[in-house]
Amino acid sequence: MLTDVIIIGGGAAGLCSAVYLKQKRPDITVRILESGTRVGKKLALTGNGRCNITNKSLDLSHYHGNDVGFCRYALERYDRKFTEEFFRTIGVPFVYEEKKGYPASLQAASVVDSLRFAAENSGVITHLETKVTNIKIFDGKYRVISENFNFLAENLIIAAGLLSGGERLGCDGGMLNLLEKSGFKTVKTTPAIVQLKTVNDITKQLKGIKINAAATLKSGGKVIRSEYGEVLFCDYGLSGPPILQISREVSRTKESYEISLDLFPDTDFDSLFADLKKRAEALCYRNLDEFFTGMLNKRLGQVILKIAGCRLTDKAESLNDAILRKTAALLKNFTFSVTGTTGFLNSQVTAGGLDTSQVCKKTMEFFDNKGLYAVGEILDIDGDCGGYNLQWAWSSAFCAADGIIDNKPKIANNP
Ligand SMILES: Cc1cc2nc3c(=O)[nH]c(=O)nc-3n(C[C@H](O)[C@H](O)[C@H](O)COP(=O)(O)OP(=O)(O)OC[C@H]3O[C@@H](n4cnc5c(N)ncnc54)[C@H](O)[C@@H]3O)c2cc1C
Numbered sequence: 001m002l003t004d005v006i007i008i009g010g011g012a013a014g015l016c017s018a019v020y021l022k023q024k025r026p027d028i029t030v031r032i033l034e035s036g037t038r039v040g041k042k043l044a045l046t047g048n049g050r051c052n053i054t055n056k057s058l059d060l061s062h063y064h065g066n067d068v069g070f071c072r073y074a075l076e077r078y079d080r081k082f083t084e085e086f087f088r089t090i091g092v093p094f095v096y097e098e099k100k101g102y103p104a105s106l107q108a109a110s111v112v113d114s115l116r117f118a119a120e121n122s123g124v125i126t127h128l129e130t131k132v133t134n135i136k137i138f139d140g141k142y143r144v145i146s147e148n149f150n151f152l153a154e155n156l157i158i159a160a161g162l163l164s165g166g167e168r169l170g171c172d173g174g175m176l177n178l179l180e181k182s183g184f185k186t187v188k189t190t191p192a193i194v195q196l197k198t199v200n201d202i203t204k205q206l207k208g209i210k211i212n213a214a215a216t217l218k219s220g221g222k223v224i225r226s227e228y229g230e231v232l233f234c235d236y237g238l239s240g241p242p243i244l245q246i247s248r249e250v251s252r253t254k255e256s257y258e259i260s261l262d263l264f265p266d267t268d269f270d271s272l273f274a275d276l277k278k279r280a281e282a283l284c285y286r287n288l289d290e291f292f293t294g295m296l297n298k299r300l301g302q303v304i305l306k307i308a309g310c311r312l313t314d315k316a317e318s319l320n321d322a323i324l325r326k327t328a329a330l331l332k333n334f335t336f337s338v339t340g341t342t343g344f345l346n347s348q349v350t351a352g353g354l355d356t357s358q359v360c361k362k363t364m365e366f367f368d369n370k371g372l373y374a375v376g377e378i379l380d381i382d383g384d385c386g387g388y389n390l391q392w393a394w395s396s397a398f399c400a401a402d403g404i405i406d407n408k409p410k411i412a413n414n415p
Pocket of ligand 1: 008009010011012013014033034035036039040041042043045046047048051052053054130131132133159160161162164165169170171172174175347348349375376377378386387388389390391393
C-alpha cells in the first residue's frame with residue numbers, strides 16, 4: 001500500500017516530523033518505522049533524564065560540520081520560539097535554567113510520551129521492531145525493505161540517527177552504511193561530547209574528585225578550545241561538562257592532544273605564587289599532607305605536592321621558592337596527555353554523517369532524489385552540549401515536513 005510519508009527512525013527528529021506533518025496535513029498517511037521496542041529511547045535519556053530541549057542562544061558557533069552554514073536557515077526559520085510553540089501544542093511548556101531550555105516537567109520521558117500521544121492521536125502509524133535493511137527507488141517512489149515487511153512511500157524521511165549511545169539505543173550507524181553503499185556522500189563519523197582518555201596514572205589516584213577548572217584542549221602548544229566548569233577525574237582519564245564540550249576535535253584528526261587544567265583561572269601565576277608563599281609561612285607547622293587542607297581538595301593537594309617533588313611527611317616550613325613556583329605552575333597548568341575518547345557508546349552525539357552538500361538546506365530534501373529527506377543527527381551537523389543537538393533534530397524535522405507539504409505533487413492523497 002502506498003504511504004504518503006514514511007519516516008525511518010522514531011527518535012527525536014522522526015517523532016517531531018511525524019507529529020508536525022499530521023498537525024498541518026491530517027489527511028495524509030504517515031508511518032514511522034522504528035527498529036527498537038519503543039520510540040524515543042535515546043530522547044528519554046537526554047539531559048540526565050531532564051531533556052535539555054533547546055538553548056536561548058542558537059548561535060552557529062555552537063554547531064559543527066564540514067559546512068556549518070548549512071544549518072543556518074533551519075535554525076533561524078524554525079527557531080527556539082517556533083519549537084517552543086510546537087511543544088506547547090502537544091502539552092510541553094518549556095522552562096529555562098540560564099540559557100538552557102527544559103520541559104517544565106523536567107522529565108525527558110514526558111517529552112517522549114507527549115510526542116507519542118500526539119502521534120497516536122493524529123493517526124501516525126508506528127511500526128515497532130521494524131528495522132529497515134534496504135531502500136530501493138521504484139518508479140519515483142521509495143520501496144522500504146524491513147526485516148518483517150516491505151513498504152512503498154511517496155516521500156521518505158531518514159531520521160535514523162548515527163552511532164552515539166550505541167546499539168542498546170538503536171544507534172548502530174547501519175543506515176549511514178546503507179546509504180554510503182548506495183552512492184550517497186558521507187563524512188567520517190567520530191564521537192563528540194564524550195569523555196577523554198588520558199595517560200591515567202595521576203587521574204587514577206584522583207578518581208572520583210570533582211573540581212572547578214578551566215580545561216583547555218591543546219595540540220602542539222596551540223589552544224584548540226577552552227571551557228570552564230566541573231571536571232571529574234576518572235580511572236580512564238577526565239570527564240565533566242567542560243571536558244565533554246572540548247572533546248570533539250580529539251578523534252577528528254591524528255594529531256596528539258593534551259588537556260591543561262587551570263585550577264585557579266581567576267588568579268595569575270605571580271599572585272598564586274605569592275599566596276602560596278604566605279600560606280607556607282603562616283602554616284609552617286603543618287605536615288605537607290595537610291598543607292592544602294582548607295584551600296584545595298586534600299587528595300588533589302597531596303598529589304600536586306608529590307609531583308612538585310615534596311615528601312608529604314615534611315613540614316610546610318620546608319617549602320622553598322623553587323618548589324612553590326613549581327606547585328603554582330602545576331595548579332595553573334595541570335597537564336594530561338590525551339590518548340583517545342571513551343567512544344561512540346559513551347558519546348552524546350556523532351560528528352560527521354551524510355554530506356550536506358547533497359541536501360537542500362531549506363527542505364532537507366536530496367537534490368538528486370525528489371521525495372527523499374534526511375533529518376537530525378544522521379546529517380553532518382553536530383552541536384555543542386547544551387540543547388543544541390535536540391534543537392537541530394527539531395529544526396531539521398520541521399524543514400523536511402514543510403518541504404513535503406509544499407511539494408504537493410508528491411503527496412498521493414492531495415485533497
Ligand atoms: C545520553 C545522551 C544524552 C543526551 N542529552 C542531550 C541533551 O540533553 N540535549 C541535546 O540537545 N542533545 C542531547 N543528546 C543528543 C540527542 O539525543 C541527539 O542528538 C538526538 O536524539 C538525535 O535525534 P535523531 O532523531 O536524529 O536520532 P535518534 O534520537 O538517535 O533516533 C534515531 C532512531 O532511529 C532508529 N533507527 C536507527 N536505525 C534504524 C533502522 N535501520 N530502521 C528503523 N529504525 C532505525 C533508532 O532506534 C532510533 O530510535 C544526548 C544524547 C545521549 C546519548
